[in-house]
Amino acid sequence: GAGVSQSPSNKVTEKGKDVELRCDPISGHTALYWYRQSLGQGLEFLIYFQGNSAPDKSGLPSDRFSAERTGGSVSTLTIQRTQQEDSAVYLCASSAEETQYFGPGTRLLVL
Amino acid sequence: GIQVEQSPPDLILQEGANSTLRCNFSDSVNNLQWFHQNPWGQLINLFYIPSGTKQNGRLSATTVATERYSLLYISSSQTTDSGVYFCAVVTNAGNNRKLIWGLGTSLAVNP
Numbered sequence: 001g002a003g004v005s006q007s008p009s010n011k012v013t014e015k016g017k018d019v020e021l022r023c024d025p026i027s028g029h030t031a032l033y034w035y036r037q038s039l040g041q042g043l044e045f046l047i048y049f050q051g052n053s054a055p056d057k058s059g060l061p062s063d064r065f066s067a068e069r070t071g072g073s074v075s076t077l078t079i080q081r082t083q084q085e086d087s088a089v090y091l092c093a094s095s096a097e098e099t100q101y102f103g104p105g106t107r108l109l110v111l
Numbered sequence: 112g113i114q115v116e117q118s119p120p121d122l123i124l125q126e127g128a129n130s131t132l133r134c135n136f137s138d139s140v141n142n143l144q145w146f147h148q149n150p151w152g153q154l155i156n157l158f159y160i161p162s163g164t165k166q167n168g169r170l171s172a173t174t175v176a177t178e179r180y181s182l183l184y185i186s187s188s189q190t191t192d193s194g195v196y197f198c199a200v201v202t203n204a205g206n207n208r209k210l211i212w213g214l215g216t217s218l219a220v221n222p
Contacts, residue, residue: 033210042197042212042213042214043197043199043212045209045212089152091154093154098142098144100144101156102146102153102154104153105152
C-alpha cells in the first residue's frame with residue numbers, strides 16, 4: 001500500500017475485555033514499531049520487530065500486552081484484560097532504512 | 112540511557128515569523144529524526160539528519176553531532192505548521208535501531 005495502515009481507527013471497550021489492534025506496514029519494510037501516546041504526551045516505545053530477529057519487547061508495560069508479526073508483514077498488538085489506564089492512541093510505524101513512517105493510529109478508550 | 116531534551120516546550124508565533132527549535136541529546140547518536148505531529152495526530156517524518164544540514168522548503172535542520180544537539184528552523188511560519196515537533200535519536204550502541212523520543216515542542220501559529 002501507499003502507507004502504513006492501522007485498524008480499527010477507534011475502539012471503545014469495557015474494562016477487563018481483550019482488544020486486538022492491527023498494523024499493516026509499508027510493503028518491503030523490515031522494521032515495525034509499536035508506540036503508545038497518551039493525551040498531550042510524547043511517544044512511549046512498546047515493541048520493535050526487525051526482520052526475523054527476536055523482537056525488542058523492552059517497552060511493553062505489563063504482561064497483559066503482547067504483539068506478534070506474521071510473515072514479516074502484518075502485526076497485531078493484543079491487550080488482555082484492559083484497564084482504564086490503557087486508554088491512549090496506539091501508533092505503528094515501519095521503516096526500510098532509518099526513516100520511520102507512521103500510521104494514523106488507533107484511539108483506544110477503556111470505559 | 113540516552114536523554115533527549117527539547118526546547119522550548121511550547122511556542123506561540125504570529126504567521127510569518129521565524130523560529131528555532133532545539134534538541135539536545137546526552138550521548139553520541141547514529142540516527143536523528145525530526146517529526147511533525149499535526150493537530151489531528153498524524154506523525155510525519157521531516158528530516159533524517161544524524162549530522163550536517165538539510166533543507167526542505169521553509170524548513171531546515173542542522174545537527175552538530177560532536178556537540179550533541181540539533182536545530183530545526185521554521186521560516187515564514189504558517190498556521191498549518193501548528194502541532195508538535197518531536198526529535199528522536201538512536202544511539203551508537205550495538206545494532207539497536209529503537210528511537211528514543213524527546214517530549215516535543217508544541218507550536219501554535221496564529222493568523
